[in-house]
Amino acid sequence: MSTPTADNFIEEFIVTDLENGKHDGRIHTRFPPEPNGYLHIGHAKAIVINFEIGKKFGGKTNLRMDDTNPTTEETHFVTNIENDIRWLGYEWEGETLYASNYFGELYQLALRLIDKGLAFVDDSTAEEIAAQKGDIDEPGTNSPFRDRTPAENRDLFERMKAGEFPDGSKVLRAKIDMAHPNLLLRDPVLYRIKHEAHHRTGDEWCIYPLYDFAHGQSDSIEGITHSLCSLEFRHHRDLYNWLIEALGIFPSRQIEFARMNVDYLITSKRRLKKLVEEGIVAGWDDPRMGTLAGMRRKGYPPAALRDFCLRTGVTKRDNQQEFGLLEHSVREVLNETADRYMAVLDPVKLVITNYPAGQSEILTAENNPQDESRGEREIPFSRELWVERSDYRKEPQNRKYFRMAPDKDVRLKAAYILHIEGHEEDADGNVTQINATYYPDSRSGNDTSGIKAKGTLHWVDAATAIDLEVRQYDKLFTDPTPMDHEDKDFMDFINPDSLKIITAKGEPALAQAKVGDTFQFLRMGYYTVDPDATEDKMVFNLTCGLKSSWKG
RNA sequence: AGACCCAUGGUGUAAUUGGCAACACAACAGAUUUUGGUUCUGUCGUUCAAGGUUCGAGUCCUUGUGGGUCUACCA
Secondary structure, three states: OOOOOOHHHHHHHHHHHHHHHHHOOEEEEOOOOOOOOEEEEHHHHHHHHHHHHHHHHHOOOEEEEEOOOOOOOOHHHHHHHHHHHHHOOOOOOOOOHHHHHHHHHHHHHHHHHOOOEEHHHHHHOOHHHHHHHOOOOOOOOOOOOOOOOOOHHHHHHHHHHHHHOOOOOOOEEEEOOOOOOOOOHHOOEEEEEEEOOHHHHHHOEEEEOOOOHOOHHHHHHHHHOEEEEEEEHHHHHHHHHHHHHHHHOOOOOOEEOOOOOEEOOOOHHHHHHHHHHOOOOOOOOOOOOOOOHHHHHHHHHHHHHHHHHHHOOOOOOOOEHHHHHHHHHHHHHHHHHHHHEEEEEEEEEEOOOOOOOOOEEEEEEEEOOOOOHHHHHEEEOEEEEEEHHHHHOOOOOOOOOEEOOOOOOOOOOOOOEEEEEEEEOOOOOEEEEEEEEEEEEHOOOOOOOOOOOOEEEOEOOOOOOEEEEEEEOOOEOOOOOOOOOOOOOHHHHOOOOOOEEEEEEOOOOHOOOOOOOEHHHHOEEEEOOOOOOOOOOOEEEEEEOOOOOOOO
């Protein structure tokens, strides 16, 4: 089998490694979230990169919870993360792994470092350590505890583990170089004391490794060949490699790529949390949120998200993806998969004056013009219908206008051609009813009328229509990059009209829809059944509108 | 300001590693269409700057400029 061709700079590294026979041609990646929050679109990118590379090069991909901070981590986040990844369409190698699985091994590695004289126990306070760090253009100063002997350090560290010291009283630090240009290498803290229960190890430990003494070591323990992370970890790589060298452990290779930013979506956990806590959104799974749970609830198909992440590429450049590309991916999938139904979002009554009262008939309509195998469905039709208010104009219009107006001919989808006569209105000039006549010989499928109607409109039979609660979601912010304003807070850009709840009229077959089903409401957009739907009340969320080339 | 990273159309990503700057999205125009959807066709427009190396530079070198990251007992 020949090596696949590289599609980006990370894959180029991998291809080179493969060609050189590194790690016997083994490729192993991992997705390492901290279980302290919900996954969002940025995580989706990292998931796609890691899993797709694993797949493409015949490798494996682990799921590892980076759970080294007991203060912030909870088990229910783990379950959530697992669900989101599976929903996105990926299955990891074996069991879910945890950095906390390795606390014992990590402790032994720390001892090894101490014995080699490369780590020391420091009694300095956090403030003192910060002061010792120096500055970007000023070298740091050595800790007064830096020269303790390995024996003394080992004793102290063992007693830290035994719980002899209170939180904050001591830390374990690597002994590197307090004048190093990379601040991370100025004797970084490796272990801290936290008398706190961990979501998995309980009270077994009172010392916990920091990221830099857990992540890379976990990579090594798992035999991860390529440890892919975002650009902000670039400076950590020097420490990552220093520790591999010092410890003599499996040399995983860290490669950094640029995070993906998407217009109108924020990925900052703190800010997402604020939106939830201040009631700006209904929860972490609100369809307006950039969380995977939110996008799922909004009706975005996982295939669309994967496609989006793939087509935005992998580079080291700061990037800002247009929201339109995300929606393009969503529409591309839904156009093929979503059945078409009719629903009238802003209904106004239309009466066919020459259609006999009390008469009705059953018409058939294709479910999906892109896919004949989706079959047809039946739609009731009678004298009184609901049509879209915005499809009617009170004054006669020119030929560039295809919809309803006095004296216009329009086609009702899957039904007849109508001749619009006029309307009735209330004292305020609001249209209360549209009157029309129909051409009995213009029925869809056997139209012998010879009449050409340019416009085809959606409609619902009034007698059999069901009410639908429709949640019309719009962008949460009025600015594509609400965080990028130095003089303003992102909260200043909250869109006050990001959700409008309306009652629409839908064709009766819609009553059978199940949570998560996504449809195209003909001419209006894609809509998905919300979990709030009940037997008595259907609830639909707007997934994404349709493109429109009409400038009306 | 020290160190590190980055710079190609409106957006994002390519360019056989020094050889005609391409693709997607967006926008615009037209054709098709029982969704003003889909599909099809066309148009639009780019190598941050200045030097240098070279027959030839988006690619290599130098110097600028612009943007990003780093000074948590978070990850």
